[in-house]
Amino acid sequence: MAEKKHPLAHARKAIGLNQVEFAQEIRQAAERRGLRSGATKQRVYKWETEGVTPDADSxxxxxxxxxxxxAAVDPRSWPHWLPGTGGMVIPLGPASTVPALREALLTTMERSRRTFLSTVSSSALVALAGTWASTDGLALVGDATHRGTAVGEELVALLEETSARLTAQATEQRQHTAPLIDALLTTVANIIEDGRHSQPIALRLHALACGLSQTLGWHRFDLGLHTEASQYWIAGLHSAHGGGDRDMGAALLGDLAYQASWRGDPRTAVGILERALSGAxxxxxxxxxxxRLARALAAQGEQRATLRSLSAAEHFLHASSGEPMPPWCAWMSNADLAVDSGQALxxxxxxxxxxQLICEGKELLPPSRDKTRGVFLVYEARSHLDLGEPERAAAAAQEALRVAQRIGAPRCIKLVRDLAPAFSAYPEVQGVSELLARVAA
Incomplete structure (x- = not known):
């Protein structure tokens, strides 16, 4: 059992290697330098279970x-420089897509790993965003003749169709579909790693990995599993980088920034978003x-910068590019602009x-977006409270709670619960006692 607790074991498993294979990879790394390594399964076992520290060359x-x-390796800090430990992340690189996907999937499979896989540090996230912003996407080169039968069009089309159907399911169905999406992402990671595909197929596989990772990240985020959410979004960023999709990379950085704001860290959110905007x-x-930048700036009280970002958001929403909206932000509408602008104000x-903006946005929202409606209702309730209208606030909060409980949206339920203490000053107001009782149930 001790082996499973060491960061090296977790990092090794994240790239899908057993101890024998890992030792072989180490020897090959030495050979590429014209050197030799004595790495064996037994030596890897000692590193992972007996507290033996590898020498600097190893x-x-x-x-x-x-x-x-x-440059990121300090032999004196072993094992804390390993990917997935100490709040660090796997760096972007020519072979980082599969390790990042494995890391995310393993985080879900072994939730007890949080001793080592704590929430990614703020500095690591901003640094990752900076690396992404300063580098172009990688040119993928598949090898359809590599190791047997190549992955073909028909299989990839099936994976794409399955992904589209699973990720389009309503919020209340996600508890059933999430394990299937995990399994689908595992399959995609395996195919990418095998390398038996042409460059056009490789690009489609990376796009698939991006979309699946983003969906799984939001599922975990809604459940409050923030470590898992960030790992999936980071994995998606690696996939977007590998496929050269700059807008999708910016989207995943935007998700990480949204999470930082949600967790009360708008400074980190601003740092990520400024870098994401440089590449979108x-x-x-x-x-x-x-x-999202406006929301983070407003949380820090930066009025002028907030208003500039709100103006830019409105301008770009109505700007024409001659290209269809990317699927990941196709939901973006005047409703979202109005409500999030209202929250910033x-x-x-x-x-x-x-x-006024929050109410306008809520009315513009299509009926199909129930989860978003629940969140907007909480925002409306807060604005009623700030206006000194507790009865209307209680009605909006109760409606938000009904929507969230009906569709199974824990994040929205948490928003209502977090707002509940603000009603304690109005115990005699109609609807307040009922709301507090439902929140406490």
């Missing part, structure tokens, strides 16, 4: 196997990122204008 070879840059291309993508103290 650590350099280990770093190469994981795709960790040599489609106007709709830039609109969404500016809107609420944080800045412009309560009446904020309330």
């Amino acid at each position: 650590q350099a070879y280990i770093a190469e196997v994981f795709g960790v840059p040599a 291309r489609h106007p709709a993508a830039r609109s969404l990122l500016h809107l 609420l944080d800045l103290g412009d309560t009446r204008r904020a309330h």
